[in-house]
Amino acid sequence: xxxxxxxxxxxxxxxxxxxxxxxxxxxxxxxxxxxxxxxxxxxxxxxxxxxxxxxxxxxxxxxxxxxxxxxxxxxxxxxxxxxxxxxxxxxxxxxxxxxxxxxxxxxxxxxx
Amino acid sequence: xxxxxxxxxxxxxxxxxxxxxxxxxxxxxxxxxxxxxxxxxxxxxxxxxxxxxxxxxxxxxxxxxxxxxxxxxxxxxxxxxxxxxxxxxxxxxxxxxxxxxxxxxxxxxxxxxx
Numbered sequence: 001x002x003x004x005x006x007x008x009x010x011x012x013x014x015x016x017x018x019x020x021x022x023x024x025x026x027x028x029x030x031x032x033x034x035x036x037x038x039x040x041x042x043x044x045x046x047x048x049x050x051x052x053x054x055x056x057x058x059x060x061x062x063x064x065x066x067x068x069x070x071x072x073x074x075x076x077x078x079x080x081x082x083x084x085x086x087x088x089x090x091x092x093x094x095x096x097x098x099x100x101x102x103x104x105x106x107x108x109x110x111x112x
Numbered sequence: 113x114x115x116x117x118x119x120x121x122x123x124x125x126x127x128x129x130x131x132x133x134x135x136x137x138x139x140x141x142x143x144x145x146x147x148x149x150x151x152x153x154x155x156x157x158x159x160x161x162x163x164x165x166x167x168x169x170x171x172x173x174x175x176x177x178x179x180x181x182x183x184x185x186x187x188x189x190x191x192x193x194x195x196x197x198x199x200x201x202x203x204x205x206x207x208x209x210x211x212x213x214x215x216x217x218x219x220x221x222x223x224x225x226x
Contacts, residue, residue: 043217
């Protein structure tokens with residue numbers, strides 16, 4: 001599975017959009033991009049995933065570049081409750097293992 | 113649905129003691145996982161069970177054993193606890209058998225070994 005690079009921390013003002021970048025330059029054709037977040041002391045929570053196209057759900061939007069070497073998670077109107085560590089994970093769907101390899105993620109601090 | 117439950121929530125052990133961390137899920141998931149998370153670090157996979165009756169090592173299996181008791185339950189055992197095993201332990205299970213393979217995590221067990 002490809003490795004990812006994320007900034008260690010970011011700040012965002014409450015009510016503004018939070019844009020969290022992720023580089024995955026070694027991604028291969030069958031690998032998806034997943035985003036999870038971990039609010040302090042809790043278990044990680046799935047946010048969104050994508051392969052090639054941009055995706056949106058009730059929590060966030062995922063923008064994947066055309067070459068698929070990077071992506072951006074967008075929280076359109078960040079709230080204080082969005083303060084968390086956000087993990088970008090790249091993995092294939094092949095095989096029975098379905099493992100997730102977590103890096104250190106980006107600590108997003110939403111400021112009032 | 114309770115989702116993924118873990119017991120205990122907190123535990124303090126002395127070096128050399130043994131204990132078993134319990135995990136159960138009520139979502140009829142096939143695959144289950146044990147991770148550990150040290151302060152300031154991401155999660156690291158200890159062991160996983162792709163399906164009932166199978167278990168495999170992850171990144172950091174040394175010092176641990178697991179049992180997939182049935183489809184619902186996956187336990188993690190520390191035979192002789194060491195201070196290096198002080199960590200937060202998370203259990204997870206996988207949704208269904210198709211994309212997006214969303215993992216559901218339990219609330220964690222906070223273990224301190226003195």
